[in-house]
Amino acid sequence: MTTRYKMTLAYDGHLFHGFQSQPNQRTVQGTIEAALKKMTKGQDVSIEGSGRTDSGVHALGQVIHFDYPGTRIPPERMIRALNSIMPLDIVFKKCEIVDESFHVRYSAKGKWYRYHVSLDRFVDPFKRFYTGHYPYPVNLEKMQQAATDLIGTHDFTSFAASGGQIKNKVRTMYYVNIQKDEQGNEIVFDFICSGFLYNMVRILVATLLEIGNGKRPVDDLPRVIAAKDREQVRETAQANGLFLYHVFYEDIPKKYRLDKD
Amino acid sequence: MTTRYKMTLAYDGHLFHGFQSQPNQRTVQGTIEAALKKMTKGQDVSIEGSGRTDSGVHALGQVIHFDYPGTRIPPERMIRALNSIMPLDIVFKKCEIVDESFHVRYSAKGKWYRYHVSLDRFVDPFKRFYTGHYPYPVNLEKMQQAATDLIGTHDFTSFAASGGQIKNKVRTMYYVNIQKDEQGNEIVFDFICSGFLYNMVRILVATLLEIGNGKRPVDDLPRVIAAKDREQVRETAQANGLFLYHVFYEDIPKKYRLDKD
Known part of the structure; x- marks a missing residue:
């Protein structure tokens, strides 16, 4: 059983090699997935972003979704838990539990x-x-x-x-x-x-x-x-x-x- | 013959170990003095700051003075010359030629x-x-x-x-x-x-x-x-x-x- 979370985040892009995961590079996706892996005590959770910002590009309202395994965590707690283990250049601002039909890319207007x-x-x-x-x-x-x-x-x-x-x-x-x-x-x-x-x-x-x-x-x-x-x-x-x-x-x-x- | 310059500058302190020169550390004073040495083609020019901001502290209106040897450079050219060789976290905003009785620390009110x-x-x-x-x-x-x-x-x-x-x-x-x-x-x-x-x-x-x-x-x-x-x-x-x-x-x-x- 998994729960789909939609989260809005801001990041200062200047110390990231862009959003998308890349081997041996510090990326937004890689950083968030590492934090989620910590929370699940070792299970991989992949995230989807609404778009892949390039190296050096910033976000005030990027949106991601992911399917979190195991017990459902209330949105307010999910935000706090993630922000507590994030580096200071990523901050989550909003969290919602969404239906599995929601997709950050395909649902965007x-x-x-x-x-x-x-x-x-x-x-x-x-x-x-x-x-x-x-x-x-x-x-x-x-x-x-x-x-x-x-x-x-x-x-x-x-x-x-x-x-x-x-x-x-x-x-x-x-x-x-x-x-x-x-x-x-x-x-x-x-x-x-x-x-x-x-x-x-x-x-x-x-x-x-x-x-x-x-x-x-x-x-x-x-x-x-x-x-x-x-x-x-x-x-x-x-x-x-x-x-x-x-x-x-x-x-x-x-x-x-x-x-x- | 030297000319005394009073200059106002801004800097982002987060990548400096404070204002004051220290061996093997990146400091505001050390960075400016290195730039001045480039301009004089090797002559040392020491600067005085109105105060020594600590590591991580920023400035929007720090003031320094120094005595520049050789030919008098017009203030507008001095600003451009220095800004052109400064790293991006220091920017000079104002430059005046002042009397030798002026001192950034003792003259401050x-x-x-x-x-x-x-x-x-x-x-x-x-x-x-x-x-x-x-x-x-x-x-x-x-x-x-x-x-x-x-x-x-x-x-x-x-x-x-x-x-x-x-x-x-x-x-x-x-x-x-x-x-x-x-x-x-x-x-x-x-x-x-x-x-x-x-x-x-x-x-x-x-x-x-x-x-x-x-x-x-x-x-x-x-x-x-x-x-x-x-x-x-x-x-x-x-x-x-x-x-x-x-x-x-x-x-x-x-x-x-x-x-x-």
């Missing part, structure tokens, strides 16, 4: 990624692991205008790094927001999409920054999307600035459905 | 330290190097009330860790502010004082938290101060949460002079 970019010539030392860096002039309005071309259902092949195994690259972008945080002299990008392809957010951010900097015309994105050609865009923003912010298992709230305006 | 404490049971992973931790109930009003007893000129012997070499332990506390940041579930302490003794902020924070938690009466501080006895207070809050926020070379602004109300 969308994901929200956030990306921070510092415009300072020299990055605030406290942000150095948590922000991308673009010390060049950028025009916010141009990026905001260009971003509207991303909304809706498109084949995002041009924005997918090779290495992904998924063939169907059609996704629905529900929401894009680009804001300047004056105090921090940084730009914050938010993307909510039905699903993201490999490196998609980082490629989108790099392309939008090129538009903001005047290296590409404001109306370039429809052309790039139509080309379905990764060679149309070259840059990938660094992993540091990327946060998996939230995974939606409910319908995407109306205020984030710019595709239905 | 006061210092501002800030301390962050997380009240969460498990600390936000992104704050783990930048906050103290007190996962117990605290009464904010009690701490605020007790803090008023610190304002004014007192002998702070009871709040000085042994190891300091300074005999006169009389200081003037100009300003104490304690606030709760609801969003982050943390408490932020600000102290502005004519000067701080060894570990003074961390001992004050630990003592105030004891008052907030009801382990000490609200009116305990006048008694502790009068005792001039370090044995009256035992706890020292962890280094992680402490930031050297600002050093005053101008008169302390009126709004921060609670001693003159």
Whole structure:
């Protein structure tokens, strides 16, 4: 008898070699599975993540599920037990017992990624692991205008790094927001999409920054999307600035459905 | 011929063994002096800091001075040159050429330290190097009330860790502010004082938290101060949460002079 747990967690990605287990590397999955093995006194428990964040990428709202063997542990106790044996760079925030039909990947209706970019010539030392860096002039309005071309259902092949195994690259972008945080002299990008392809957010951010900097015309994105050609865009923003912010298992709230305006 | 530079800098203290140079340890002073030696192509330049922050303690507004040999470099170029060769956990923010009568320690009129404490049971992973931790109930009003007893000129012997070499332990506390940041579930302490003794902020924070938690009466501080006895207070809050926020070379602004109300 096993019990399926759905857990929401945050992690600081800068000391992990990404989410997915790899031999001889410190990974989020490996760290959590080792903790679960301790709790079960030796039984292996594998976890599934909503997505595999890359090396250096952070999470504020990653979601995992796993089937815990033996006696059912109440959610509040499961959180405490795991947090007590976790290293300090992973913290579980929410725990629910779910039906076996629930699956973190297949049940997800969308994901929200956030990306921070510092415009300072020299990055605030406290942000150095948590922000991308673009010390060049950028025009916010141009990026905001260009971003509207991303909304809706498109084949995002041009924005997918090779290495992904998924063939169907059609996704629905529900929401894009680009804001300047004056105090921090940084730009914050938010993307909510039905699903993201490999490196998609980082490629989108790099392309939008090129538009903001005047290296590409404001109306370039429809052309790039139509080309379905990764060679149309070259840059990938660094992993540091990327946060998996939230995974939606409910319908995407109306205020984030710019595709239905 | 040398030119005296006054520079303001921020650093993330978590990978430094404190400010002061020590053999075979990575320190803030050692790192800056190595950079200056590169710039002078081999000449030693020693720096003076406004204070020696401990291992793990951070700075948003540390100030140093040094006498740079040879050709005078304009302040803006000095900042860029140093920032270009600094590791990412130190960033210079301001640079001025000053008279030789200026000294970062002797010319200072006061210092501002800030301390962050997380009240969460498990600390936000992104704050783990930048906050103290007190996962117990605290009464904010009690701490605020007790803090008023610190304002004014007192002998702070009871709040000085042994190891300091300074005999006169009389200081003037100009300003104490304690606030709760609801969003982050943390408490932020600000102290502005004519000067701080060894570990003074961390001992004050630990003592105030004891008052907030009801382990000490609200009116305990006048008694502790009068005792001039370090044995009256035992706890020292962890280094992680402490930031050297600002050093005053101008008169302390009126709004921060609670001693003159």
